[in-house]
Amino acid sequence: MEMNDKDTLTIVEHIKNFARRHSLFVLAYGTGCGAIEVPPTMTSRYDAERFGIVGRATPRQADVLLITGYLSVKTLKRVIRTYEQMQNPKYVIGFGSCTINGGMYWDSYNTIKVLDQYMPVDVYINGCMPRPESVISGFIKLQQLIKAGKADGWKKYQENLDWYRTNQKKVIKNWNMPDYNW
Amino acid sequence: MSDNIQNLQKSLSERLPQCSVKIRKHGGVELNSSKENLVGVLAHLREHFGYRHLSHISCVDWLEQNQFELVYILWNYESRIQLFVKVRLARENGSGISIRHLWPQADTYEREIAEMYGLPFDGNENPRELILEDWDAMPPMRRDFDTRAYSKEAFYDRPGREDAKDVRSVISGRSGEEIPEIAIPYTRK
């Protein structure tokens, strides 16, 4: 039942996207200070599990990578490695100011400023740090994007890998990481 | 309390004549030691004065005097008097002396200072990087390291904010005011 209209998703895609957006498994990696608002989001007061958002221990099991704020160069290296280990489709949510334009660490010698130079970001959440409500809104936004077939950062990453690599290697001096095959 | 401090100051000056001892304005007692005497002094304080708790080791870069200052902050659980031991070291090619045989946690402090200031510690040749990774510029905590310039060079800024204007130049441009050179250092930045 394929439809020829380029802009229309196939029925199969629709079903896939339905499944994807209602089981967003989040990788438990607190990369920055925004991680402190993740436990309240996940636990009883805000209970993100209502939306199928569940924490997962390893990148292989996870769909969503939360970049909870700033990334030091040292963490960036681990984050890239983690991101590349995640299975497609995968999504990245940027928490707060630091991921957008450096936030309060705009002149720090050890943190990157613009996250989307190094990896694709699907949704940004306003705040420093974002409240649990904002985090949930971020997830809802991500669900909407998935539904519309627009959360395709992972495709962008594959297509523009060279560009990302160049940027990544500019800050990560010792690139001793394996290449992952998606 | 102040009696205790004075007694302490007195007995410290007697027992450690190689140091200058003074009562600090903001509490506690301060000892100034030379690099050579430092380890002996600290060991003595620990053994005979009850300064068992090493709170902190800090380093201050006095670029103007071309010196590093190491500050050892000690605490006595009984007398409850803070003690500062300070030592000045040469900034270029200087080195401190490790005290990790006295307090094992000093090891971490020394590694950090070595990394962040480029000040090695004799007796602590721990090669592991503590905080930074593959750092190849000047040690970042040195006063002459310009973090803004470095960050501008190393990272990207998001474009879109180039149209920002400076209030002072807008006002002076509009009024035709010519700001003389003598005034420029006083202009708000």
Added chain:
Amino acid sequence: MEFSIKGMLNPLLALQQAGKRPHTIQFPFEEKKVAERYRGLHFNDIEACIGCGTCSTICQNEAIDMVEIHPGDSESAKPGDSGLRPRVDNGRCCWCALCVEVCPTGSLSLTSHYNYVSEDPDSFLWTPGVSNPEGRKELSFVSDTSHSLLDYARVPMRELEGKERIKSFAEVVLGYADEEAQKEAARCIGCSICTEVCPVHMHIPEYISAIEHGNNEDAIRIIYDNNPIGETCGKVCTRRCEEVCPLGARGEAIAIRWLKRYATEKAENADMIREIVNPEIKPPNGKKVGIIGAGPSGLTVAYYLALRGFDVTIYEAKAKAGGMIMYGIPKYRLPLDSLDKQVEYMQSIGVKIHFNTKVGEQISFSEIEKNHDAVFIGIGYEVPYTIGIDGENLENSIQAVNFLRDINADKHVDIGSRVAVIGGGNVAIDAARVSRRLGAEVTILYRRREEDMPADWEEIEGAKQEGVIIKTQAIPLNVVDDGSGRVKGIRYGNARMVTDEKGGRPRPELIEGDEHVLELDTIIGAIGQEADYSFIPEDLKEKIGFKSGRILTNEWQQTSVPHIFAGGDIVNRTADAISAVADGYKAVKGIEQFVFGK
């Protein structure tokens, strides 16, 4: 260790919680109301904001840019407003709200709105108030003068007591001590909004900053950069700068005038000024400029032209330089030696002044014209208007300008013990306060309300403290004479204020029958002055354009006769020293351009 029964059963007690209503907030279906002072996204009241940029300066994240909302805003903004408005980069902001705490006008606030997500990172650049006009209704973390980090209270100026003052002509204002000045200077936020409304565009934030740092000599140099009578202005300036000071929006403006006074007084004599300012004097360029009138505008022209290598000569009708600031301002506001010191300094750098040389009497205008490459006229308004009521030409009905001039020239004036001053400007207040010092009971009669008085509020306050009675809404009707050609009193009528149909300011209307007579010895008229142009030859007068008593000039103070320039009260309407200095400063450029044919 054994497992205890308790240790195995107690955890099961958690089951008690089953069946209890969960405390989960069902966001987004149910929203928790955020706290009243929550720090969410910014809102800026665009109307109240004056674009001082203090928010941008305090922001440690460099998250705030000052931008034009519409292209050209910064060009078209009214004075007292930079035309720029803050734009916040929410990719930088940390919502610490320091910007709110330092906003002098209180226009910037944080709202309770925080929830914003987007896939577009560029959409996080917001202009508060423009991007979120609805934010006005959601204000939460707002600025308040009691919490603000800015100091809204001025360091009070020490003054003589009212009773002490009227005993002599000693200067009323005592000046700031070093500490006071530094404390007052430290209040400044350095925005430079004030510089635009200053007619001369003095470098106000810079010299204030220099004072704050204790670098008074730098402050003096900065002041002398475009104002050679800074000390005079420091004492008597009408200080429009203070009217637009952002701190004045919710508190007291920086005491810009007193700070200038403080700095300039640090140079105690002409030699010290010379030493500190140490101006660069260009070698003579062979061009000669004649200046008529040694008032503020003439002195300014002379000073800066002399520095530029011109041969400058001033022709002054009176025995001392200064014009109206010498003869029109009482000594308790501007002591004689202060002015002398400034004039002496100017003479030391090569300004020549011919005193007691009235043009048209001792020397003719055409002679000056002939001997100089350019001529500057700065004669000021010295001829008083008459009040226009019956009997005002009686013997002891005098004019304030003449009265002040005579007093400053140390002449004896007998005003008796009861005096009425007619008018509400600074000259009226001066005349009243001088009369107090001569021992008289003084009443000021003014047509409108006190808030309509053109005089400085500080002067009005000062007069009140000294015991001057101010009768407002009182319209003089006629002078009552005692039959022997002397004034016995003045008949005035009380007035009510009626709104002007044309939208102007309310005007007084006489209340029929509410007339009174005030008995007195002297009437002093102070309702304005005009200029005496009689020295200008008729044929030249026709060529120079006039409009309602004032000479028309271009932006460089050049009249329609190219080599004649004019400035001060005879050109501008503001009638204050600083505008005269500004005219002089512009004329310097005009003359330079004219002489060298640029």
Added chain:
Amino acid sequence: MREKETTLYLGPQHPGITGNMMVKLKVTGDTIVRAETHVGYLHRGFEKLMEVRNWMQVFPIVCRICVPEPDPNEENLARAIETLEGREVPERAQYIRVMVLELARLASYLLWFGGQSGSAGLYTMPQWSVGDRDYILDLFEELTGGRVYHMYIWAGGVRRDLPEGFADRVLRVMDYLEKRLKHYDNLMLDNSIFQKRAQGVGVIDREKALDWGIVGPPLRGCGFKHDVRIDDPYLVYDKLKFEVPTETGCDVWARALVRRREFEQSISIIRQVMEKMPGGDFYNKVPNPLHWKVPAGDVYVKTESARGEFGYYVVSDGSDKPRRVHVRGPAYVHGITLLEHLLQGANLADVSFIMNSLGTCPPEMER
């Protein structure tokens, strides 16, 4: 025959680790032979950034140094500046600060309750305690305008006065938490599983703890009574009555008990503070922040945070920017020297359990 040594990297991405850090372990079987702590993943160069910002601009930065409990940082910096300047802090502000610090301690302990039992596999506890922690965050939000980062305590006092009726709401939350403690005990401290996991694990010798600069609950868990609030009192702690609980087990269990008992003490302190809260000013205004200079000098101030002595060494050269702000977080020693020591010979399964018991907090180790 010698068993084969394997290298294991625990973190930085690991669900059991306390924040973004890593422990490199050499193990034989599941016994740890040697452990190395690797930090720096959260290094932002705060101390450098503070040197290029003026004294007022430093305030929003310091709270980010310790995410779970930012207020001791604010208190330290404020007190350091006040000491250098000789600035008086109004009494009301001091009481408010104590309240804020104790609330922060409670919030931090609630998070710890969750972390400690979560790392033992008791997943109900974090659902409760982290959820309950939110009520304290609500109080913070009402008082300061921010949930996590408060930027509330600053030189000269506090930023805003207490909102109307705030005391009632604080006391209501205290009553609630006190009631909840019983439930926590059922799930955690009275639970055989937890007891079995905690007792005799992560033992540190008392003398070593003293020599090594161990502070806070780990030290008090060794039976040594040291608390900055008592030993070097600041604010109005000397006017309040509270106990400093100690335990003698030197193990994870002892530390847990110490924290559990301190929790009650903090509630009692907050109640006293609310009762004694004086009126008057809450802020002694600092000079214009754009050119505020702090007199030259150096000072070491410390605050008892939930994890122990939190110290700031602040040097001013008399200019408008700090010369040096050096942070001594309790986790600096706990997370590196002590953790490496305690992990030697420990069971692999206990790593995150021990780590939690020490209150390891990476952002304060590397700033």
